[in-house]
Amino acid sequence: xxxxxxxxxxxxxxxxxxxxxxxxxxxxxxxxxxxxxxxxxxxxxxxxxxxxxxxxxxxxxxxxxxxxxxxxxxxxxxxxxxxxxxxxxxxxxxxxxxxxxxxxxxxxxxxxxx
Amino acid sequence: xxxxxxxxxxxxxxxxxxxxxxxxxxxxxxxxxxxxxxxxxxxxxxxxxxxxxxxxxxxxxxxxxxxxxxxxxxxxxxxxxxxxxxxxxxxxxxxxxxxxxxxxxxxxxxxxx
Numbered sequence: 001x002x003x004x005x006x007x008x009x010x011x012x013x014x015x016x017x018x019x020x021x022x023x024x025x026x027x028x029x030x031x032x033x034x035x036x037x038x039x040x041x042x043x044x045x046x047x048x049x050x051x052x053x054x055x056x057x058x059x060x061x062x063x064x065x066x067x068x069x070x071x072x073x074x075x076x077x078x079x080x081x082x083x084x085x086x087x088x089x090x091x092x093x094x095x096x097x098x099x100x101x102x103x104x105x106x107x108x109x110x111x112x113x114x
Numbered sequence: 115x116x117x118x119x120x121x122x123x124x125x126x127x128x129x130x131x132x133x134x135x136x137x138x139x140x141x142x143x144x145x146x147x148x149x150x151x152x153x154x155x156x157x158x159x160x161x162x163x164x165x166x167x168x169x170x171x172x173x174x175x176x177x178x179x180x181x182x183x184x185x186x187x188x189x190x191x192x193x194x195x196x197x198x199x200x201x202x203x204x205x206x207x208x209x210x211x212x213x214x215x216x217x218x219x220x221x222x223x224x225x226x227x
Contacts, residue, residue: 004157033214042120042203042217043158056213090157092215099207099214100146100165105157 002027004093004106012112013081021076021109025093031055032074033103034066035090043090043105049074050097078111086113118206120218127225133191135221137204140185144206148215149178149189152201161202162189194225 005024031050035043045058049068068074092103150158164171164178177190205215
């Protein structure tokens, strides 16, 4: 079975631009969560979606938004990019919309802001 | 209360030795404690997880020890191998909808041959 897939794998943008990152969960998983991982740190929670509804939001500005589609895939959008947005963006999927269940991560999108 | 504190930051172990990584938490609502292994250029991979109703869980060479009263848990890697060289993250979460995995800052393990 395919794992969590994310696209693109790498992306270079300049300050002020907008970016869209995509995630396909493991088949049968209905929940998708997004995390930001800066170099040398653990992942930080951005959003959780379950059955196309936002279930949780981390401490990130409104420039960050996301949505989940009927096939349970998801997009993360970031507007007005800042240098500090440079990070690895990870998507994790799980069967249910609660966090104390196994969450499986994709390999992420490496976003670099120039 | 949301923090998970992980130590050490880095660890060097000889091949065949035991690697031990420790984590501590404050939030007593946490009821799920996974460990993730991350190689450079890859996402975190779920290694092993434990819930507070047991004090130890073993899967192959990997063991989690859990001390509920001390609010601490640890990962033991027995017979450490060079292929185990990676960054390890502990995490914690609760069953409250919309909450997230809270990660430690990670431990970089190097197993020397």
